[in-house]
Amino acid sequence: MIAFINALVVAQIVQKDQLIARSLEANRAYAAKLAETVDLYVESIQRQLEVSASRIPAMLDSTEALDAEAARVARQSDGVVAAFIADGANRIVAFESLAPELTEKPAMLNRIEIDQREVAGHVSAAYLSAKGFPSVLFSEPVRDAKGKYLGLVAAAMFLRQDNELDRLINVHFHLDGSYVYVVDSHGKILVHQDKERIGTSESGNVVVDAVGRGEAGSMAVTNTRGKRFFAGYAPMRNGDWGVVVQTPEEVTLEPQQDLLRRSLLYSIPAAVLALLLIYGLARWIASPLSRLARAMQQHGEEAAAALRGVSPWYFEARQLREAVGATLAQHQRQITELNTENLTDPMTRLLNRRGVEDEVARLRAARQPFAVLALDIDHFKRVNDTFGHAAGDKVLILLGDLMRASIRAGDVPCRVGGEEFLVLMPAGDEGIARRVAERIRATVEVTEMPEGVGYITISIGVARWPEDDADTDEVMKLADRALYGAKNAGRNRVVVYPF
Helix, strand or coil, rough: CHHHHHHHHHHHHHHHHHHHHHHHHHHHHHHHHHHHHHHHHHHHHHHHHHHHHHHHHHHHHHHHHHHHHHHHHHHCCCCCCEEEEEECEEEEEEEECCCCCCCCCCEEECCHHHHEEEEEEEEEEEECCCCCCEEEEEEEEEECCCEEEEEEEEEEEECCCCCHHHHHHHHHCCCCCCCCEEECCCEEEECCHHHCCCCCCCCCCHHHHHHHCCEEEEEEEECCCCCCCEEEEEECCCCCCEEEEEEEEEHHHHHHHHHHHHHHHHHHHHHHHHHHHHHHHHHHHHHHHHHHHHHHHHHHHHHHHHHHHHCCHHHHHHHHHHHHHCCCCCHHHHHHHHHHCCCCCCCCCCEHHHHHHHHHHHHHHCCCEEEEEEEEEHHHHHHHHHHHHHHHHHHHHHHHHHHHHCCCCCCCEEECCCEEEEEECCCCCHHHHHHHHHHHHHHHHHHHHHHCECCCCCCEEEEECCCCCCCCHHHHHHHHHHHHHHHHCCCCCCCECCC
16 A cells, blocks of 8 residues: 555656656757747848848938838837937937837937947837827947948837737747746846736746846746746846746646646556455565464474474475575675675775775774875876876886785785876885885886886875874875875875875
């Protein structure tokens, strides 16, 4: 029953995680795709303005030509409601509006419209127009052949009007309560299915803040209205805008309830039948084992007689009665072998890092002073790069053999990683440790390595416990520090801490 309930709970957790992960990934990918699509739309408007900006210098002396150009720009892109051309003093010299609400030609550019006017391809943040409409402005500077700023050409878009940008965002494949919106770098909503929210600020929403910083990704989020969503978001290349796709939590997790109902419907009858079958089989199989257990509670001859009186009806129980002693002995041998393998480096057959920890713990418990020799092969990377890792492994194996041959009988050689080795020397004072270290170093220096590697050198650092520090971990670090001192002093040498 526990296994059955556990399986159902685990299945629900896994299903929930999968549904959330799938929703987050789908929304992230969809947000990235929509961001790319809207970028193409914005870039198409900017390219049209670039073309217009290249034409305007030849028209500056003709008011009629400038008016015609403004009219052409206003009608060229779906969503643009007005276009104007300004001179270098920010005066409006040509104006065309397609919106009945915007018929009066402004004399000068307002503060928002001229912000960064000389930046190529500028897309403004959301702002309220003079008539109070949430708007954005696309602008392109006009320059003469020498690059001098002559003014700008711009196209305005009302955000609450139906246009191509609105259709790109709000006409999508989700029919499950998901929705998409576009924000600028200040957190203001530019496009939303709820027109009343356009121009309002979502600053403080972690998703909006993230996309405002130019980040892309997905996360679970609670919006400013207290509702939990799974959101994907992606920044756009233009205008410091970003796209957010959100799916309500209840929509994402709704299939889980149906999965639970169906799992229970199909699983409970089978689970009940399985439990009854397991109960009957368990009693049948356990019966001779129960008699065997009661017999083994006896002592001496009584126990032997009781065991002989037990007659299990299946082979395994009989074998258990006869082989328990041998099995326990074999089990103990296997544990010993596994412990040895667990503490030994398989390649060099030296103690590994765990073996070092056990040996240090043993020495510390016995209050046995010891010295630590930290060894490292000089320029070992060149060996691997030049002769290959197989040759490098043979060098490591031979180095382990040379260490065994050079240390004292009670010393413990170890390999703690890569080309890094240790020697633990019980009762090794500074003089003994230095002599053993020099013997190892000298032996390695004059020994030709296999696979054509030739001759190598090693650097050795020495530290002692408890003379150098009462903390054995710190002594290991001091030995490493002495090793680095040997490296820095030119390698192929022994350095004893302190140095």
